[in-house]
Amino acid sequence: MNKFGFIFFIAAIIFLISGCQKDGSNDELAKAQVQVSALASSFSIPTLDGYEVSYVQHKSPPKDKQGNFIGDNQEVLVTFTKNKGKLEKLTKEQKASNERE
Numbered sequence: 001m002n003k004f005g006f007i008f009f010i011a012a013i014i015f016l017i018s019g020c021q022k023d024g025s026n027d028e029l030a031k032a033q034v035q036v037s038a039l040a041s042s043f044s045i046p047t048l049d050g051y052e053v054s055y056v057q058h059k060s061p062p063k064d065k066q067g068n069f070i071g072d073n074q075e076v077l078v079t080f081t082k083n084k085g086k087l088e089k090l091t092k093e094q095k096a097s098n099e100r101e
C-alpha cells in the first residue's frame with residue numbers, strides 16, 4: 001500500500017507539471033493518463049473540448065504514527081481552464097494552508 005501511494009503521488013505530480021505547460025499539454029496529458037491507467041484501472045482524467053487541465057491535487061488517506069495509511073480512500077481533484085495565463089507561485093501563507101490540509 002505504501003508503494004502504491006508513493007507511485008500514485010508521483011503520477012499526480014506529473015499531472016500537475018503537464019497541466020502547467022502551454023504547448024503540447026494534450027500530449028503530456030495523454031502520457032500521464034497512460035501512467036495512471038497502469039496504476040489504477042478505475043481512474044481516468046476526463047477530457048473537455050476547449051479546456052486544459054490547470055491543476056491536479058492528490059489527497060491520500062491520513063497516516064498513523066508508524067507512517068502506514070489509515071484506510072484506502074484516494075481523492076484526486078482535477079481543475080480545468082479555458083483561458084490560461086501566467087503561472088503564479090503560491091505565497092507562504094497558501095503553502096502553509098495546503099500543508100495543513
